[in-house]
Amino acid sequence: xxxxxxxxxxxxxxxxxxxxxxxxxxxxxxxxxxxxxxxxxxxxxxxxxxxxxxxxxxxxxxxxxxxxxxxxxxxxxxxxxxxxxxxxxxxxxxxxxxxxxxxxxxxxxxxxxxxxxxxxxxxxxxxxxxxxxxxxxxxxxxxxxxxxxxxxxxxxxxxxxxxxxxxxxxxxxxxxxxxxxxxxxxxxxxxxxxxxxxxxxxxxxxxxxxxxxxxxxx
Ligand SMILES: C[S@@+](CC[C@H](N)C(=O)[O-])C[C@H]1O[C@@H](n2cnc3c(N)ncnc32)[C@H](O)[C@@H]1O
Numbered sequence: 001x002x003x004x005x006x007x008x009x010x011x012x013x014x015x016x017x018x019x020x021x022x023x024x025x026x027x028x029x030x031x032x033x034x035x036x037x038x039x040x041x042x043x044x045x046x047x048x049x050x051x052x053x054x055x056x057x058x059x060x061x062x063x064x065x066x067x068x069x070x071x072x073x074x075x076x077x078x079x080x081x082x083x084x085x086x087x088x089x090x091x092x093x094x095x096x097x098x099x100x101x102x103x104x105x106x107x108x109x110x111x112x113x114x115x116x117x118x119x120x121x122x123x124x125x126x127x128x129x130x131x132x133x134x135x136x137x138x139x140x141x142x143x144x145x146x147x148x149x150x151x152x153x154x155x156x157x158x159x160x161x162x163x164x165x166x167x168x169x170x171x172x173x174x175x176x177x178x179x180x181x182x183x184x185x186x187x188x189x190x191x192x193x194x195x196x197x198x199x200x201x202x203x204x205x206x207x208x209x210x211x212x213x214x215x216x217x218x
Contacts, residue, residue: 014129021086059126063094
């Protein structure tokens with residue numbers, strides 16, 4: 001099977017569109033045997049969302065994660081950033097009834113206007129889809145958007161060697177996962193977070209240490 005290619009020289013295919021977007025939740029559910037959905041519940045519990053939290057969800061997808069976080073809110077809010085039109089349509093269907101969930105059509109890999117507004121920033125299975133320089137922009141955006149003491153949560157691949165993995169993971173990383181993920185899983189992300197100014201870096205590991213929730217504080 002040919003490896004998926006970027007649609008544009010500088011735009012990664014983490015931008016979800018077409019059939020993949022229309023059936024995103026179903027495809028992920030079937031493709032991961034329900035693991036991703038189960039893990040998200042665990043991860044969102046680990047975020048310890050407080051009723052009054054203002055949360056920024058970067059690359060929010062269909063709104064599934066926003067709904068899980070929203071259960072914990074009372075007085076707080078979620079601002080979701082998503083550029084995929086099909087994803088935004090599903091997001092509006094899921095979350096449109098809530099007055100404290102806001103959806104913005106903003107690119108997370110370009111400078112964002114938010115300054116010290118949020119208690120938490122969540123970025124779930126998005127960062128690995130960007131090249132190094134865009135990852136830095138995204139992390140900087142998260143830093144600027146957080147209030148002092150606010151926390152960033154990155155749910156994504158852990159650091160690991162594909163060659164040391166089993167055949168299913170090797171096949172997935174070599175043929176299905178988007179190209180920048182190959183470099184992402186080798187990057188020392190805690191070091192990047194620390195250089196950006198984050199501290200108190202924590203690491204929750206899942207799925208034989210292949211997946212992690214990185215947390216850090218501004
Ligand atoms: C792999 S999906 C993950 C969705 C969701 N966070 C989840 O955990 O299910 C990546 C999402 O990021 C969105 N996305 C990709 N590039 C983006 C960008 N530059 N700015 C905002 N959203 C982006 C895609 O459209 C897609 O919905």
